[in-house]
Amino acid sequence: DQQVKQNSPSLSVQEGRISILNCDYTNSMFDYFLWYKKYPAEGPTFLISISSIKDKNEDGRFTVFLNKSAKHLSLHIVPSQPGDSAVYFCAADGAKNLSGIWDNTNAGKSTFGDGTTLTVKP
Amino acid sequence: DGGITQSPKYLFRKEGQNVTLSCEQNLNHDAMYWYRQDPGQGLRLIYYSQIVNDFQKGDIAEGYSVSREKKESFPLTVTSAQKNPTAFYLCASITTGWGNTEAFFGQGTRLTVV
Numbered sequence: 001d002q003q004v005k006q007n008s009p010s011l012s013v014q015e016g017r018i019s020i021l022n023c024d025y026t027n028s029m030f031d032y033f034l035w036y037k038k039y040p041a042e043g044p045t046f047l048i049s050i051s052s053i054k055d056k057n058e059d060g061r062f063t064v065f066l067n068k069s070a071k072h073l074s075l076h077i078v079p080s081q082p083g084d085s086a087v088y089f090c091a092a093d094g095a096k097n098l099s100g101i102w103d104n105t106n107a108g109k110s111t112f113g114d115g116t117t118l119t120v121k122p
Numbered sequence: 123d124g125g126i127t128q129s130p131k132y133l134f135r136k137e138g139q140n141v142t143l144s145c146e147q148n149l150n151h152d153a154m155y156w157y158r159q160d161p162g163q164g165l166r167l168i169y170y171s172q173i174v175n176d177f178q179k180g181d182i183a184e185g186y187s188v189s190r191e192k193k194e195s196f197p198l199t200v201t202s203a204q205k206n207p208t209a210f211y212l213c214a215s216i217t218t219g220w221g222n223t224e225a226f227f228g229q230g231t232r233l234t235v236v
Contacts, residue, residue, distance in 0.1 A: 036165065044165070045167060046166065091165075112227055
């Protein structure tokens, strides 16, 4: 059972418009969420993250929103640029065990979605 | 079942020792990646390989070395030059096609320096 899902394999937007990439998760123990960006022939690189104690984190053109009740997060890119064309991965991290206690053996272990390919057209 | 296998799951190293982390895949993927993750941080790319006998440095390659002698295997050596090697190490394989991307990650190796 996939715990982190990106239901849209691809997204195409016009330059200057907003890109919205979505991600859903099922495990309520996840408490840290991350987005990665991957260009062809390169490894994924970290983009932005959000802790479960927040509902929004902004970094320049990139904003991540977290809706814990819906177990949903989204990445907004405004305005979109052609250089943003890449694959975007959502990831979730949970360092608490089933008893809700911090467990160092789980710290730093992320579960990834399958990715969404974003194409920004000039 | 196809997938990526990392071993060992836990590894302890004495200061000054080199250790090698194993990553094997039977997915027939050309590209493989090594990441390091520290608590509260995202994955940081160490090395990646797009094809056999070729590999490239990532963002934090210093103190690490890799080899890619065959498609199925991409071992990572943490050398004594790596000043802060205690971390969680993740191996990955990602394929990107037209609108279809698949990401496969190993279960990870937790390295602790004692």
